[in-house]
Amino acid sequence: MGAIASARKETIRTGRMDHTFHYASDRQSELWLDVHRAHSPAVNDSGVIDIYRRLFNKIAAQQNSAPVHVIGLGCGGGAKDRLLLETLKKAGSRIRFTPIDVSPALALLSASVSREWCDEPLHPIVADLRQFPKLPKALDPIDDGAARLYTFFGMIPNFEPDEILPALRGWIRPQDRLVLSANLAPALTESAADYRAAMEIVRPQYDNPQTRNWLTRVLHDWGLESLEPAYSLRIEGKNGLLRFCANAGTMQLFFSYRYTPERLHATLAAHGLALGDGFVSPSREEGVWIAAPQRN
Ligand SMILES: C[S@@+](CC[C@H](N)C(=O)[O-])C[C@H]1O[C@@H](n2cnc3c(N)ncnc32)[C@H](O)[C@@H]1O
Incomplete structure (x- = not known):
């Protein structure tokens, strides 16, 4: 099995998509550039x-x-x-x-x-x-x-x-x-409460149609488009850090620590x-x- 096929199989097995799938093809790169132009500070x-x-x-x-x-x-x-x-x-x-x-x-x-x-x-x-x-x-x-x-x-x-x-x-x-x-995360202080409040300020940089289109395209390529309606974006804590997580049902599509x-x-x-x-x-x-x- 080639490296890409085995990475895809691993994604489906673990329920965690390797981020490189969101960038590697020409079309994915274009979609990411659309997100970048529209939402990057x-x-x-x-x-x-x-x-x-x-x-x-x-x-x-x-x-x-x-x-x-x-x-x-x-x-x-x-x-x-x-x-x-x-x-x-x-x-x-x-x-x-x-x-x-x-x-x-x-x-x-x-x-x-x-x-x-x-x-x-x-x-x-x-x-x-x-x-x-x-x-x-x-x-x-x-x-x-x-x-x-x-x-x-x-x-x-x-x-x-x-x-x-x-x-x-x-x-x-x-x-x-x-x-x-x-x-x-543009927190006023380093306190946990300010950290979480700051995540809400930058949420629109992730919670937008261009980002959803970018992150869900791979599902269509893989014949998993039935997962798309279950797309969600949430804030998650891990090891004292907060991150945005895009999921489609139980599959983690992407995360971004702030x-x-x-x-x-x-x-x-x-x-x-x-x-x-x-x-x-x-x-x-x-x-x-x-x-x-x-x-x-
Ligand atoms: C968030 S963008 C940052 C791009 C650029 N450095 C900037 O600041 O505008 C992430 C970049 O890293 C690349 N990338 C993501 N994962 C990678 C990996 N594991 N190895 C090499 N490049 C990767 C993506 O293709 C994309 O171009």
């Missing part, structure tokens, strides 16, 4: 775009015009990586860029929107990050082991922390850097990563930070 909120600009300026100043290899982990449409490359390039760095995504269409889209800021040939990679423990070795032939700047934008919410953070921590060598962002800054710090620290400089948007709905392996 990074597209529609200038206060969010501004925090990326501010942090990228800081990174460019630290880079001091040295050459840089940027690796976009789960690059999506590539707009944030593109802004980073543009900022680094304008500050005088020579740029190499490697977008990586489970979706071939998104890896290629990201490469094409970034091309004008790159000095070296682009090598888009299509891969499942959860199955790529040797990622740094795979990059060696591309950059001869040069220092790397990994980006991990908007990715943390869609993984169980244990399923990606150990790998991410393992990829960062002492000479490398990591910049990551997360969609946040962290608060403190909860994000704690989750990363549990996996040996520390947040450094960063900014949270005025809406408190998104934050972006430089991160690094913790010093012992």
Whole structure:
């Protein structure tokens, strides 16, 4: 049995859909881009775009015009990586860029929107990050082991922390850097009550026709469309965190954790990563930070 057929069988056995099914095909990528354009604060909120600009300026100043290899982990449409490359390039760095995504269409889209800021040939990679423990070795032939700047934008919410953070921590060598962002629950304080109330504020970003259309399309492809009328979106607690969960009857289609800054710090620290400089948007709905392996 091929890898896709066996992942599908596993989804049906466990009642949990692997998120990569929501992105991997060209059509799924298009549907996700529709959701992203309509509902992502990074597209529609200038206060969010501004925090990326501010942090990228800081990174460019630290880079001091040295050459840089940027690796976009789960690059999506590539707009944030593109802004980073543009900022680094304008500050005088020579740029190499490697977008990586489970979706071939998104890896290629990201490469094409970034091309004008790159000095070296682009090598888009299509891969499942959860199955790529040797990622740094795979990059060696591309950059001869040069220092790397990994980006991990908007990715943390869609993984169980244990399923990606150990790998991410393992990829960062002492000479490398990591910049990551997360969609946040815009809580006024870190209290449990404020955390839950904040989830309701961002619910419309998930509870909308475009997201439902995106997340239920796979059911139609698999002949499981009879499950669609049982679609629901709810807020669920897990290990002290809250997340949005889209289900179709008993099948979990998707989840998205919303962290608060403190909860994000704690989750990363549990996996040996520390947040450094960063900014949270005025809406408190998104934050972006430089991160690094913790010093012992
Ligand atoms: C929420 S989007 C974030 C996209 C982009 N970084 C941004 O901030 O706009 C998640 C992206 O990660 C990709 N992705 C999801 N799971 C993945 C996996 N296991 N391995 C590689 N890419 C994955 C999806 O195809 C999608 O492009």
